[in-house]
Amino acid sequence: MDTQNLFSGYDAGENYCEIFGTSNSAGISPAGEDPLAIRLAKYKLKTLNQRNKNAERELHNLGITFTVYSDAGAIDRILPFDPLPRKISSEDWGRLDDGCRQRVKALNAFLTDIYSEQRILKDGIVPSDLVLGNDNFRKEMIGVDLPHNTYTHISGVDLVRDESGEFLVLEDNCRAPSGVSYVIENRHLMMRSFPDLMEGVQTLPVSDYGNRLRSMLTETSPAHIENPNIVLLTPGVFNSAYFEHVFLAREMGVPLVEGRDLIVDDEDQVFMKTISGLKRVDMIYRRIDDSFLDPEVFREDSMLGVPGIMRALKAGKVGIANAVGAGVADDKAIYAYMPRIIKYYLDEEAILKNVKTFICREEDDLAYVLEHLEELVVKPVGESGGYGIVVGPKATKSELTEIASELKKKPEKYIAQPMINLSVCPTLTEKGVRARHVDLRPFVLTGKEPWVLPGGLTRVAMREGSIIVNSSQGGGSKDTWVMR
Amino acid sequence: MMLSRFAENSFWMGRYIERADNIARLLSVTEAFAADQESEAAWTPVLNVFSDHESYKSYNKPLTALNVAKFYLGEIQNFNSAAYSVHMAKENARTLRHLISTECWRQLSMFQARMHALSKRNFALSKVSEICDDIQHSCFTHRGIVETTWYRDEVWRFNRIGAALERADQMTRLLDMKYFEYDRDDDDQVAPPDVAWWNTLLRTASGYHAFQRRYSFDPQPADAAGFLLFDARLPLSVRAAVNSAFHHLSKLEQDYGAQADANIKSAAEALDNRLNTPPDRVNGRPLHRYLDQIQIELITLANALNERYFSPEQ
Numbered sequence: 038m039d040t041q042n043l044f045s046g047y048d049a050g051e052n053y054c055e056i057f058g059t060s061n062s063a064g065i066s067p068a069g070e071d072p073l074a075i076r077l078a079k080y081k082l083k084t085l086n087q088r089n090k091n092a093e094r095e096l097h098n099l100g101i102t103f104t105v106y107s108d109a110g111a112i113d114r115i116l117p118f119d120p121l122p123r124k125i126s127s128e129d130w131g132r133l134d135d136g137c138r139q140r141v142k143a144l145n146a147f148l149t150d151i152y153s154e155q156r157i158l159k160d161g162i163v164p165s166d167l168v169l170g171n172d173n174f175r176k177e178m179i180g181v182d183l184p185h186n187t188y189t190h191i192s193g194v195d196l197v198r199d200e201s202g203e204f205l206v207l208e209d210n211c212r213a214p215s216g217v218s219y220v221i222e223n224r225h226l227m228m229r230s231f232p233d234l235m236e237g238v239q240t241l242p243v244s245d246y247g248n249r250l251r252s253m254l255t256e257t258s259p260a261h262i263e264n265p266n267i268v269l270l271t272p273g274v275f276n277s278a279y280f281e282h283v284f285l286a287r288e289m290g291v292p293l294v295e296g297r298d299l300i301v302d303d304e305d306q307v308f309m310k311t312i313s314g315l316k317r318v319d320m321i322y323r324r325i326d327d328s329f330l331d332p333e334v335f336r337e338d339s340m341l342g343v344p345g346i347m348r349a350l351k352a353g354k355v356g357i358a359n360a361v362g363a364g365v366a367d368d369k370a371i372y373a374y375m376p377r378i379i380k381y382y383l384d385e386e387a388i389l390k391n392v393k394t395f396i397c398r399e400e401d402d403l404a405y406v407l408e409h410l411e412e413l414v415v416k417p418v419g420e421s422g423g424y425g426i427v428v429g430p431k432a433t434k435s436e437l438t439e440i441a442s443e444l445k446k447k448p449e450k451y452i453a454q455p456m457i458n459l460s461v462c463p464t465l466t467e468k469g470v471r472a473r474h475v476d477l478r479p480f481v482l483t484g485k486e487p488w489v490l491p492g493g494l495t496r497v498a499m500r501e502g503s504i505i506v507n508s509s510q511g512g513g514s515k516d517t518w519v520m521r
Numbered sequence: 522m523m524l525s526r527f528a529e530n531s532f533w534m535g536r537y538i539e540r541a542d543n544i545a546r547l548l549s550v551t552e553a554f555a556a557d558q559e560s561e562a563a564w565t566p567v568l569n570v571f572s573d574h575e576s577y578k579s580y581n582k583p584l585t586a587l588n589v590a591k592f593y594l595g596e597i598q599n600f601n602s603a604a605y606s607v608h609m610a611k612e613n614a615r616t617l618r619h620l621i622s623t624e625c626w627r628q629l630s631m632f633q634a635r636m637h638a639l640s641k642r643n644f645a646l647s648k649v650s651e652i653c654d655d656i657q658h659s660c661f662t663h664r665g666i667v668e669t670t671w672y673r674d675e676v677w678r679f680n681r682i683g684a685a686l687e688r689a690d691q692m693t694r695l696l697d698m699k700y701f702e703y704d705r706d707d708d709d710q711v712a713p714p715d716v717a718w719w720n721t722l723l724r725t726a727s728g729y730h731a732f733q734r735r736y737s738f739d740p741q742p743a744d745a746a747g748f749l750l751f752d753a754r755l756p757l758s759v760r761a762a763v764n765s766a767f768h769h770l771s772k773l774e775q776d777y778g779a780q781a782d783a784n785i786k787s788a789a790e791a792l793d794n795r796l797n798t799p800p801d802r803v804n805g806r807p808l809h810r811y812l813d814q815i816q817i818e819l820i821t822l823a824n825a826l827n828e829r830y831f832s833p834e835q
Contacts, residue, residue: 098627100618113630266522274615286619293619298524312528312675312779312830 043078043085044463049472053202053460055123073124073518076234077463085465089120092230101222103277103508116219117513120231123462123475123495124518130241130491133196133204136389137479138487139379141192144211144366145483146382148188152178152362162381163374168365175327175362177334181351183360184257185485189367190358191250191322192481193493196389198460205392205457206375207476211359211367213324216494216514217480218284221246223516239521241491247288249482249490250322254289256484258320258356265319265356267291268309270299272325272341282324294318296325301345305352320356321346327361369418369452370396392457398449406453407444410437413453415444428504430456459504462515464497474498475515476506492517523675523777527620529831530613531676535683537610541603542660543691544593549653550695550725552646554718555586564589566698571601587646594652595640603656607636622670625663632659675777678769682826685766689759690819693812695726696749700809719745726757743803750803751796759815760796766822767793782829788822 053059056074093115096102102113125133150157151168158165168174193214195207221243228235251267258265271282273295286293298309299318308315323330329339334347349355365371371378373394376387395402395413406413410429417425427440444451461472479493495515496506506512547567555563564586568574573592576599582588596602611633618626639652664684671677699718719742723729726749735752736744753760767789773779781789795818800807 098631099623100626100630274612279615280618283618292522292524292527293616294524295526298526310525311522312525312773313522313777316522 043080043082043470044074046469047463047472049461051200052458052472052474053198053200054472055125055198055460055462055475059200059202073122073238074463077121080234082469085120085470088230089118089465092120092226093118095226095229096222099222100280101218102280104274104279105277106275116508117499117511118223118226119464119473119497119499119513119515120227121463121465121470122227122234122516122518123477124520125477125492127520129204130519132388133479134489134491136204136206136387137194137481137489139383139385139388140194140206140209140375141189141481141483141487143375143379143382144189144192144209145187147371147378148211148360148363148366149183149186150382151365152181152188157378157381160381162377163371167370167374171365171368171370173327173362173364173368175365177347177351178360178362182353184260184356185483187257187358187483188360188363190253190257190360190483192359192483193478194389194481196477196479197392197457198477199457202460204389204477206372206389207392207457208369209367209372209375210478211363212326213278213359214478214480215278215281215324216478216496217246217490218281219514220480220490220492220494220517221288222284223514227516238518241519241521243490243492246480246490247285247290249488250285251289251291253482253484253488254320254322254356254358257358259353262319266309266317267320267322268294268299268318270294270296270321270323270325270343272329276324278324285322291322296340296342299343299346301343301349305345305349305354307343307346307349307355318355320358322358327364330357330361369416370398370449373452392454395453397444397451397453402453403444403448406451407441410441412456414456415440415451415453417450418452424509426505428456457504459498459506462495462497464499464515466499466501471501473501474504474506477517491519523679525831527617527676528679529827530616531620531679532683532826532831534610534613534617535680535685536687537606537613538660538663539684539687539691540601541606541610542657543688543695544601544603544606545653545656545660546725547691547695547698548590548593549650549657550698550721552586552590552649552653553721553725567593570694570698573599573601576600587649590646590649591644594649594656595636595642597637597640604636604640607633607656607659617676620676622666624670625666628659628662628666632663635659675773675779678773678777679830682766682769685762685769686819686823688757689762689766690816692726692749692757692759692762693815693819695722696746697809697812700805700812715742722749726755728755728757731755746803746808747799751799763792763796779830782825784825785822785829788818788825792818792822 049057056071096115096118100113102115105112105114147157157163158168189211191214193210195210196204197207198204224243254267255265267289268291269282269286271279271293282293292309294309299307301307307318309318325341328335330342331344331347332339332342333344350357372391373396375391379385379387395406397403397406413429415427427436459474459476462475463470464473475495475497477493477495480490482488495517496512497515498504498506499511499513551564551567567589568577577592580592592599593602595604597604597608599605611629614621614626614629644652667680720729723732723745728749732740732745732748735748748755750759752758753764755761770781774781795815800811
């Protein structure tokens with residue numbers, strides 16, 4: 038290949054490119070357009086590969102990994118790292134920042150409402166059974182007052198960008214969105230591996246996330262406590278996101294506890310077992326699912342949780358982030374109603390649009406979906422991690438037949454969306470620099486007010502043509518630069 | 522305000538690093554000695570010291586110098602091997618990652634990866650001393666990183682207590698290699714002087730030159746044993762290790778209000794008294810029995826720590 042220009046084999050096709058913009062600038066040498074591209078183009082492919090190899094080795098040595106346990110023992114794997122950054126202009130970021138804050142405000146208002154008056158259900162904006170019959174709706178939370186009415190303290194808004202360059206919301210994450218540790222570690226890694234690329238580039242910093250998180254948790258801890266004892270509750274070293282738990286505990290300077298380290302006494306106060314006796318715990322950032330949190334209330338067989346923690350929550354003696362029952366708001370079925378939910382609570386139009394969504398439980402939508410299966414992406418509700426998704430345009434005949442019969446049997450289990458040609462970003466591959474699809478997950482912290490970490494996690498589908506960016510399906514990540 | 526679980530993990534992390542280090546020392550002294558004598562029987566004392574004859578049988582390999590070396594260096598199934606110790610040090614560190622320095626995790630992680638590679642590797646007997654050297658140097662580096670990067674809190678104290686107790690225990694084993702054979706009641710011989718062996722042992726314990734300075738006139742084997750046991754100025758001596766453990770224990774009480782209980786205090790006192798009362802002869806059976814007593818008292822102290830700090834009834 039032509040080593041004179043790193044981008045000579047690069048073709049974004051019909052897709053929006055995160056570096057070069059829309060594809061209608063055919064014929065113009067793309068590297069001539071963008072200052073970042075000009076800098077990047079000066080690297081030889083060999084240099085990029087070498088530095089990338091070093092960077093990945095460094096990730097391994099630093100233990101920025103997820104651990105896969107098998108009979109052969111513990112294997113530490115890294116999330117594949119791509120050294121070519123994704124950038125977001127300051128104008129685009131302004132809009133994303135506003136849009137994410139608006140969305141999370143509405144999500145919190147929605148959660149507050151459905152766990153108290155349920156006005157939105159009574160007014161018929163969202164079907165009652167969709168909420169009350171949802172597995173993630175926790176009736177135990179009805180009537181529980183939470184500081185600042187914050188239910189989703191830490192939220193992830195999954196965004197994609199269509200051919201025209203418009204950002205669309207693909208999914209909300211109100212349980213325990215992961216990946217923020219990669220945002221910060223990727224930046225550190227870029228600063229170490231590509232100081233020459235970053236020199237003089239004005240990007241918004243990401244390094245104060247830990248402080249922000251701790252302040253937010255302090256703000257949302259039970260009101261009468263001035264200096265709350267905060268802990269991060271992890272399922273333990275076997276959890277695939279364990280590194281992130283380590284990272285966040287370290288950034289906040291709080292203990293990383295497991296369920297077995299905590300107890301709840303007869304007066305509903307939570308304590309941790311220390312070498313100097315029992316110490317009070319006031320606020321818990323938990324990375325354990327609702328159903329494992331309290332064997333007194335949810336799954337009895339949970340070894341990960343803390344018996345009595347729901348009692349403590351209801352007594353107002355401990356705060357839990359994210360709130361129990363927040364997951365109902367990020368369900369794919371509720372997602373379809375988000376524009377209406379925003380309008381209902383905030384009396385505003387959604388700044389960030391949804392991807393057009395067909396709710397298969399509704400007769401008309403189901404009929405349309407069955408008619409247009411080969412054009413649509415069908416997603417099971419209540420699943421995450423990219424599992425069970427059928428991408429119509431790429432599915433085989435038999436896959437389509439199978440999903441059609443599933444849809445007829447259990448339509449309420451599915452939604453469908455038109456296929457979005459996710460934007461692409463130049464990515465280092467074995468063949469050189471090529472276009473690969475990316476998404477974006479900004480992280481939103483909500484105490485009194487929501488705050489958005491500049492940028493977010495850019496995930497990249499490393500396989501050619503793939504639009505599935507999940508790490509469980511071979512996705513990697515990139516540093517995300519929000520330009521000043 | 523440290524969780525009991527972190528105290529335990531840090532304690533064991535400290536222990537396992539010392540264990541790996543001492544296995545490397547033990548093997549290198551054996552290797553050096555065996556090379557002198559050209560004898561494969563020279564390797565059975567290692568099995569004696571760890572009471573590993575049974576577990577070696579289940580390893581199912583002929584008793585050769587190389588096989589024993591592999592059993593103690595790379596065999597992850599052997600709980601007394603260096604590979605296993607480093608693996609366990611890392612697993613304990615894993616739960617402490619938010620409390621220890623990233624430099625420390627990085628080094629331990631890379632150390633563990635090298636040991637893992639070693640367990641897959643076929644090596645010749647001639648490589649053993651080089652491998653032992655590498656393990657020792659990795660342990661030196663590790664200690665240096667702990668020393669220069671860890672925040673001086675309870676986590677660090679427990680790490681140092683674990684390391685000290687393990688060091689004391691392992692030094693008694695190193696010494697006992699020579700005296701294990703004097704276990705029989707009917708045998709109360711004085712061990713024959715064996716200058717070459719003692720010199721090797723002193724070198725292995727990083728004490729050879731200091732010993733020459735300390736005992737410049739006609740040094741005796743009993744002097745060497747006493748030096749390795751009782752000289753508080755020799756970093757690897759049992760006395761120095763025990764003093765270090767006592768020091769950190771007292772700091773726990775002073776700085777963190779984590780008082781030792783009566784069991785810890787009486788176990789510590791017994792150990793202290795033992796070291797203040799040398800056997801009538803620092804040689805032969807009396808020494809072997811004495812080393813046994815120290816080992817038992819170290820175990821009693823570790824158990825008392827466990828009950829008080831790691832799994833307290835609250």
